[in-house]
Amino acid sequence: MQVFRGIPEHAAHTSVLTIGNFDGVHRGHQALLQMLTDTARALALPAVVLTFEPHPREYFAPADAPARLASLREKLLLLAASGVDRVYVCRFNARFAALTADQFIDDILVRGLGVRHLIIGDDFRFGARRQGDFSLLKARGASQDFVVEAMHTLDVAGERASSSAVREALADGDLAHAARLLGRPYSIAGRVIRGDQIGRKLGYPTANIQMKHRRPALSGVFAVSVEGLADTPVAGVANIGVRPSVTSAGKTTLEVHLFDWNRDCYDAHLRVHFLNKLRDEMKFGSLDALTAQISRDADQARAWFADNPIRS
Structure with a gap:
């Protein structure tokens, strides 16, 4: 797996892309990454992940940010084990946080990463003040020739698999529950x-x-x-x-x-x-x-x- 710090100005190749923090790479993340790699193999394109460092919540409110489930190195190892071809680690700073939703699509997704097929969680929001959502991506994809697909929430025994749920289980000392959500x-x-x-x-x-x-x-x-x-x-x-x-x-x-x-x-x-x-x-x-x-x-x-x- 190749790891890049920052986003290129112009992509050398098109890609199948997903975006997220992927803290812990739990079973919900794993289902999304399986969808990513399956689509990438079918299209003969690289499976690409865009992730952020630091976590956006660490940038906006460091004192209130949640405990990390995994270090960046651990996250990259888990992404590699999931079959991802490339990871772009984008520094989340004031400049990046100020990007409008349209700038994020134009500068990051289209020019920088050459997105051809985008797979996101159904609750994904982006851009300054979280103005961008699935509907905007779908509309822009139709005009700029990339497909947008949503991965719906994965339930584990009736509970939404999420990093927050894993943190709560660990804080409670319920390691069996955390393992069910993580798959390990x-x-x-x-x-x-x-x-x-x-x-x-x-x-x-x-x-x-x-x-x-x-x-x-x-x-x-x-x-x-x-x-x-x-x-x-x-x-x-x-x-x-x-x-x-x-x-x-x-x-x-x-x-x-x-x-x-x-x-x-x-x-x-x-x-x-x-x-x-x-x-x-x-x-x-x-x-x-x-x-x-x-x-x-x-x-x-x-x-x-x-x-x-x-x-x-």
Whole structure:
């Protein structure tokens, strides 16, 4: 899959295109991407995604923006796995936000991306003050020779599959519900970095996954499986949160204690799959109390895996 930053002034080729943030690439997104790739193959054209960085809600109201389900890198990996040929990552800034709906169609879709067939969600809005909608695209497509097709909302057991619904499930600790909406267990990927070695001192060494500036969609202690270390996933227990028992910095960390693993994994790029929530994050009065709880967490996670073995 090819990834481009920004939109070209003039497209070199025509395309089958879809547009969206695709945060989490849930089952609704997957159905849309399947429709995109099927149409692209039928027309012998590239399947193209236009997405935005940052998320428009992060631009307009950063303090109120929702937690991201996936980093840009994770989103691109999921798009590639869905069969997308090209992704254009458009920087969402003041200039882009000021584009009228007609300018968006003329400058971005027609000239920049050479759209021949456009597939969008049925609630897609665009342009300054969200003035553009499906009806406008349909009318402009008829005059400028591109087809516009709407993908209707996908329901999962009677619920609309959406990024918001996934976030709500994760915030509630309902990982099974989130997995149904995603079509897979929720996961976070990142590089293992050096931490403060507190886990090692307590007898429970951890792999510290780099979170950068990300605000996670879930917190607490979880039974997890980890990819990227061996031919098969490794079971473990993870804490994602601000570690109130050991620091007051308020910085979010993701730490994973890997079961039956004693090799160095610094700089490895791991994917942590969250399978079962054990408890919320808590503050303990001493390191001894924290250590005792970590021991109970590990025992509880091992017991869960005994009843729910990892499928390789």
